Amino acid sequence: MGHIERDFMETKSVLTINENDKLASIRTFLSWLLSQKRVDTLLVLLAQSSRSKMAMALVNNPEMLKQADPLAPIMPRNAAQLISEMTRLNPPGKKIGVVLRPCELRDLVELVKLKQASLDNLILIGLDCSGTYNLAEYKKYLQDGNSTNHPLRKACQVCEYPSPLNADIVIGLTGTDGIIIEAVSGKGNDVLQDTGFDRAANTEISKRQTALSEEKARRITARDKLFEQMGTDVIGPDKLLDTMASCVNCHNCRVACPICYCKECFFDSPTFDWEADKYVSWSARKGAFKMPADTLLYHLTRCNHMATSCVGCGMCSEACPNDVPVFDIFRLVGSRVQKEFDYVPGRSLDEEPPQTVFKEDELKDIGR
Numbered sequence: 001m002g003h004i005e006r007d008f009m010e011t012k013s014v015l016t017i018n019e020n021d022k023l024a025s026i027r028t029f030l031s032w033l034l035s036q037k038r039v040d041t042l043l044v045l046l047a048q049s050s051r052s053k054m055a056m057a058l059v060n061n062p063e064m065l066k067q068a069d070p071l072a073p074i075m076p077r078n079a080a081q082l083i084s085e086m087t088r089l090n091p092p093g094k095k096i097g098v099v100l101r102p103c104e105l106r107d108l109v110e111l112v113k114l115k116q117a118s119l120d121n122l123i124l125i126g127l128d129c130s131g132t133y134n135l136a137e138y139k140k141y142l143q144d145g146n147s148t149n150h151p152l153r154k155a156c157q158v159c160e161y162p163s164p165l166n167a168d169i170v171i172g173l174t175g176t177d178g179i180i181i182e183a184v185s186g187k188g189n190d191v192l193q194d195t196g197f198d199r200a201a202n203t204e205i206s207k208r209q210t211a212l213s214e215e216k217a218r219r220i221t222a223r224d225k226l227f228e229q230m231g232t233d234v235i236g237p238d239k240l241l242d243t244m245a246s247c248v249n250c251h252n253c254r255v256a257c258p259i260c261y262c263k264e265c266f267f268d269s270p271t272f273d274w275e276a277d278k279y280v281s282w283s284a285r286k287g288a289f290k291m292p293a294d295t296l297l298y299h300l301t302r303c304n305h306m307a308t309s310c311v312g313c314g315m316c317s318e319a320c321p322n323d324v325p326v327f328d329i330f331r332l333v334g335s336r337v338q339k340e341f342d343y344v345p346g347r348s349l350d351e352e353p354p355q356t357v358f359k360e361d362e363l364k365d366i367g368r
């Protein structure tokens with residue numbers, strides 16, 4: 001399984017495509033996968049009417065890959081959700097290659113462990129990720145083409161996983177002149193047999209490893225600054241209430257979150273429907289009663305449900321109409337909960353979710 005710390009000498013196949021244009025190289029590789037029947041179809045980011053309109057699409061015609069752009073710095077939807085929708089009831093009968101960013105791969109691993117997705121007949125193709133923009137910044141980026149003028153999404157700035165975990169095939173981009181194609185599982189190695197591509201030079205592999213380590217260090221520094229700031233901003237009920245004050249209970253964050261998979265949410269049920277007099281009595285007791293009610297309870301409950309499995313993809317904040325910093329809070333809480341259980345979501349398919357396992361030596365400090 002892929003990890004940026006592993007020994008590259010263990011890799012079964014390491015290939016390179018010598019084209020100056022990285023996107024063209026990736027398209028060449030993906031087209032080869034389809035034309036050589038190594039996969040039957042591909043799930044990949046595809047330009048629609050223009051580059052400003054991108055969507056994940058299933059492609060089985062190699063010609064259509066001329067519109068593929070998995071390097072486009074935008075994530076219109078977390079693709080792990082799409083794979084869950086496709087595979088939850090039954091795995092596919094044909095082999096599908098799925099081209100995913102590191103956070104999407106980690107989310108997919110968590111969904112598999114939660115029995116919400118299947119990896120049967122999937123070939124997981126992971127890309128090194130330099131980050132994405134929100135839709136407004138992405139459109140500005142397309143206009144001037146200068147990435148330094150536009151801030152990445154906060155989730156990307158603080159993501160400490162710039163390269164894929166648990167892919168079958170990794171497309172290495174960071175710090176390289178071309179692209180490196182690397183098999184990191186038995187399935188991936190089978191796919192890459194007899195490609196005809198050149199073998200990657202050790203210098204390119206080493207350059208990528210060094211660049212990934214540097215990028216990871218930068219992101220960890222940014223992450224720690226975010227945690228320090230949020231630890232100050234939201235400590236205590238008054239600060240937390242103030243931070244969540246603009247929430248309108250739209251539940252967009254839940255819909256956008258790949259880990260929130262319940263078909264029927266408790267907060268959409270009649271449980272929180274009250275008669276008018278009940279609201280009036282609450283306002284009389286408190287002097288004023290914020291509407292809509294129960295917004296903080298909603299966020300605390302959702303956080304409790306998904307804290308161990310949150311990979312920090314940040315789609316929750318992208319979906320919020322009122323700029324509630326849900327990503328910032330959930331990322332902080334998730335990090336602390338995961339540290340307590342020594343659990344990294346998406347790290348391994350063999351690691352059971354903490355809420356399903358009891359260990360006698362865990363949570364020793366509680367109650368002291």
